[in-house]
Amino acid sequence: MTAEVKDRSAEAAKASVDAERAGKHRGRARPASGFDRMATAVVIAFGLLWLVPLLWALNTSFKPEEETTRLPLTWAIENPTLDAYLGVINSTDIVLWYGNSLFVSVMVSTLSVLVASMAAFALSRVPMAGKRFIFGAILLGIMIPSQALIVPLFQEMQVLGLLGTYWAVILPQVPAAVGVFVFKQFFDGLPAALFESAQADGAGWLRMWATIAMPLSRPAISAVAIFTFVWSWNALLWPLLTLNDSQLMTVTVGLATVQGEFGVAYAQIMASAILGALPLLAVFLAFQRQIVQGIANTGIK
Amino acid sequence: MTILRSAAVQRRPAARRTARANTVRGLLLLAPFLVLYLTFVGVPAAYGVWLSFTDSGLMGGGLGDWVGWGNYAEVLSNPQFWGSVRNTLWFLLLTTPPAVILALILAVLTNRMRRGRWFPRVAFFAPYVMPVSVLALVWTWVYSPALGLLTNISEALFGSSPAWLSDPQWAMPSIAIASIWGSLGFTFVLYTAGLQEIPTELYDAATVDGASGWQQTWFVTLPLLRRTTLLVTMLELIGALKVFDQIYLLTGGGPNFATRSVVGFIFDYGFTSYRVGFASAASLILFVFVLVLSAAWFATSRRLSKEDGS
CATH class of the missing domain: 1.20.5 (Single alpha-helices involved in coiled-coils or other helix-helix interfaces)
Incomplete structure (x- = not known):
């Protein structure tokens, strides 16, 4: 089917060149058709629909508590207030949770990038024995659902005495097999001549990794760093099991406990939800292009 | 010399x-x-296999006695386990096809937009970067009886509203809606990336040939998105088999276990009843499911690239 399309496209491409010569071809500036306009309308309608739950949460968070329970529901707010936000900041450890999440996620993403890129560099560039076997074993790890490991991993952490510390949360997330995969694909694409000449100059593998491969790998670094950061920020099950002390919790775990704490204080619950969503939302808006490109580069190939 | x-x-x-x-x-x-x-992967995996053949408990002194295939037999004959398998498959059915189809349609339509493509990207992807606990707080509020936004909309439109999360019939579909809301952005972006790989010349050529927008979408875009569709379907299926977080937060597996997934079952037995050996056996059965699916994916995608190459 695809081959057919290719054949037809070759023909069509020739036709389009002919048309261009004839001065009839309008190129990329093709005018918006009725289909395009319909598409735009549908997409915008769905986009707005997708934002409704978030906007409703935002709306609720600015209401005084007594307005949140008024029926019929209304988007209008009589006395908009930040009380709910102040309440959350004063009555929970959310500020601590931000710090904890930041620490955990920065550690996970930094260490992941370092160890995964070094491993991938060895697998991609160093002529060594047993490469295929090692790479295969790492790829197998992508298929193991982390949920299938929680029970034995919990016991292992207990034996190691790491339960209730950040290391119990950080260390298991560092060896992300996907990271090795992404870096290896990237390194495989770098020209071999770069490394041959460096080797002729007497550079060791570690130095080539640090001074040649890594500086050229910004897209791979940002993809792996951003994704491990987001995954670790949003991880629930494992940190929930290992961190019981509220002072140590990450934002994701902490927020999972607030529902019970606030009871029927809906404005405060929604304020805590908004506060929980803000940091990554800001990161996303700032790095939109890199994130989308990162998914494109890593997910497809 | x-x-x-x-x-x-x-x-x-x-x-x-x-x-x-x-x-x-x-x-x-x-x-x-x-x-x-x-x-942190190899040792727990091997240890988990060993545990699954013993009657170990989580706290009291740990290691238990060798029981052979006993745990596996018990898991496979446990009606609660099969209940959780049924719930997981129901969740899979409610999320994977709608999410893949919706993301495909929206990405294709977005690709026809002349300006403002950032808007759908932000709107669909924003829920994906939120912690799952935020998703749960927001949707608990939207679904809440009496005061919930959706409850009130449903009452205005149909005169009554289901008790979303507390009705055994509605709980799983409600969780599925929230899940699709949260994960659509990722699938959408994968499709957007797949669309960018299609050369614009193809569309220009199709326009010259007199193909309408519909025809271009049907004959050019969709066939070339086959590999992306395979990938996102796989990711969705595997994700659905491992579902736990949003269920745990929205319903806790209730009402009356109507929404407890396989991972929820493992969690309950491993960390509430402390039956570690039993829970490990259930984990390995889940792993086999995921492994079979992944292998099927590798085989299919290899076959597809061979076809494309010829």
Whole structure:
């Protein structure tokens, strides 16, 4: 089917060149058709629909508590207030949770990038024995659902005495097999001549990794760093099991406990939800292009 | 003369020595990753396999007695386990097809937009970067009885509203809606990326041939998105088999276990009833499911790339 399309496209491409010569071809500036306009309308309608739950949460968070329970529901707010936000900041450890999440996620993403890129560099560039076997074993790890490991991993952490510390949360997330995969694909694409000449100059593998491969790998670094950061920020099950002390919790775990704490204080619950969503939302808006490109580069190939 | 001769003779052992040195250096570069990987993936995986053949408990002194295939037999004959399998498959059915189809349609339509493509990207992807606990707080509020936004909309439109999360019939569909809301952005972006790989000349050519927007979408875009569709379907299926977080937060597996997934079952037995051996056996059964699916994916995608290559 695809081959057919290719054949037809070759023909069509020739036709389009002919048309261009004839001065009839309008190129990329093709005018918006009725289909395009319909598409735009549908997409915008769905986009707005997708934002409704978030906007409703935002709306609720600015209401005084007594307005949140008024029926019929209304988007209008009589006395908009930040009380709910102040309440959350004063009555929970959310500020601590931000710090904890930041620490955990920065550690996970930094260490992941370092160890995964070094491993991938060895697998991609160093002529060594047993490469295929090692790479295969790492790829197998992508298929193991982390949920299938929680029970034995919990016991292992207990034996190691790491339960209730950040290391119990950080260390298991560092060896992300996907990271090795992404870096290896990237390194495989770098020209071999770069490394041959460096080797002729007497550079060791570690130095080539640090001074040649890594500086050229910004897209791979940002993809792996951003994704491990987001995954670790949003991880629930494992940190929930290992961190019981509220002072140590990450934002994701902490927020999972607030529902019970606030009871029927809906404005405060929604304020805590908004506060929980803000940091990554800001990161996303700032790095939109890199994130989308990162998914494109890593997910497809 | 001696020098010349030794150079010729020693080339092979020297090459072998370099090869060995390279292997050692390669392993040194691999070491940080491999040590962490073996400690936190390899060891627990092997230990989990061993546990699944024992009657170990989580706290009291740990290691239990060897019980052979006993745990597996017990898991496979446990109606609650099959209930959780049924719930997981129901969740899979409610999320994967709608999410893939919706993301495909929206990405294709977005690709026809002349301006403002950032808007759908932000709107669909924003829920994906939120912690799952935020998703749960927001949707608990939207679904809440009496005061919930959706409850009130449904009452206005149909005169009554289901008790979303507390009705055994509606709980799973409600969780599925919230899940699709949260994950659509990722699938959408994968499709957007797949669309960018289609050369614009194809569309220009199709326009010249007189193909309408519908025809271009049907005959050019969709066939070329086949590989992306395979990938996102796989990711969705595997994700659905492992579902736990949003269910745990929205319903806790209730009402009356109507929404408890396989991972929820493992969690309950491993960490509430402390039946570690039993829970490990259930984990391995889940792993086999995921492995079979992944293998099917590798086989299909290899076949597809062969077809594309010929």
